[in-house]
Amino acid sequence: MAPAQRIPAPHRIAVRPGAGWAGALAALAIVALASVCAGATFVSPGTVLDALLHYDPARLDELAVRTLRLPRTLVGLAAGAGLGLAGAILQSSVRNPLADPGILGINAGAALAIVLGLTTMGSLTGSSTAWLALAGAAIAAAVVHLLAHRSRGPVTLLLAGTALTAILTSATSAVLLTDGGTFAQFRFWQVGSLTGRPVSVLLFGAALLVPALGCGLLLGRALNVQALGEDLAISLGQRSAPAKLLSSAVVVVLSGVATAIAGPIGFLGLLVPHLARLITGPDQRWVLRYSVVLGPLLLLLADLLGRFAAGPAELPAGVVTAVFGTPVLIVLARRKKLSAA
Known part of the structure; x- marks a missing residue:
């Protein structure tokens, strides 16, 4: 059996995890x-x-507070928590520091499903938007794992996800360009934005997101055991297949709902787990807790930056996260330990 690929542990910041988490919560409240x-x-x-x-x-x-700014902030909190936790679970479960719902095509699958549904049915309710996003995310996740199942190395999974993302994004763009009504309605949503979201989508998405967040936070111990390798995990009484299946299901729900709410925001799920591990080390119980807080914190900061960076116009939050996430991806891809994995 192939040895487990482990994510290289970064240098840890000297802070107690509990105190740091309380500080992150306070920072999130301020932002x-x-x-x-x-x-x-x-x-x-x-x-x-x-x-x-x-x-x-x-x-x-x-x-303005009740109809514009408060819903915008709630969208950022929900989508950021979902994408942050999804990225942390995904990186740990596939043992790949470059894993991210956006890079592996999960967000793109959810986006394409929503656009196809809108084009076919003309309009979508909050529940139909969320269910379509979940279906698209699940199909994309299954496809990328099937494409990469012959190799356990991180590069194969990354290449499969990148190729699938390119295909799905191109298909989404093709549909939008041939349907003027759909393009006008979703042109800002396509790049990831916190504005103009129907309250019905936020409410129904939150009903799915909250249980998924709770379930994801409970996966810390299982992910810690899984990181020790499949043989040792079995000797400790953990069956790897059910644990991986549950992790994948949680990632699909978190990513799909977050995409339904805020659009396909990339790189957030990549950045957040690495920041969390800088504070907590490799203990997934703390990494998951931090990711739930750091995700919305970074997304709201990106949204705030986008409001004033190109004034009087606004940059969507998804554009800001891409600007800062791309250099991080390049740095991570060039790390020696990843190349040798």
Whole structure:
């Protein structure tokens, strides 16, 4: 049996995991508040509180908070948590530091399914959008694993995912370019954005996302055992096939729902687990907890940067994550240990 491929452990930051996680939660709360307050006009935290507790639609600032900025922030929290945790589970389960739902075609499969559904049916409800995204993500995940199943090396999986992503993205673009109505509705969603999302999609997606997040956080021990190698995992009483199947199912749900909510945002699932391991080391129980917090933190920061980087226009959050994620991918791909795996 082939030896397990292990993700190279980065140098760890000297911080207690519990204290660091509490600090990350505090930072997320501050960034979430800034996301609600910041915009073309600044809204004070007091006004935000009034909009939540004593909503007056006659006040334009409270109307903006309730109908635009709060939904935008909630989309960032949900999609960021889903993609961050999905990336952490995926990298650990396939033992590949370059694994990411965007790079392996999972997000692209969800996006294509939604676009095909919209073109076929004309309009989608919140539930149909989420179910289509899940179906597309599941099919893409199955295809990329079938393409790479003959080799356990990280390069084969990466190449298969990259090829599948290119094919699915091209198909999505072809559909959008031949259907003006679909293109007009989804041109910002296609690059990943937190704005203009129907509340029905967010609510239904959250109903699927919350249980998946809870289930994913419980996988830490199983992933730790799996990292020791299949033989040792079996000797410790863990069956690898069910554990891998459950991990794949959780990744599909997290990635599919996040894509349905915010569009195909790339590189977030790649960056977050590496940042988490810098703080926690290889213990997946802490890596997963950090990923749930760091994912929305980075996505909301990207969205805030996009609001002011190209003013008065805005850059979608997916564009910002791609700008910062691409150099990280190049650095990781050039690491000696990965090349020798």
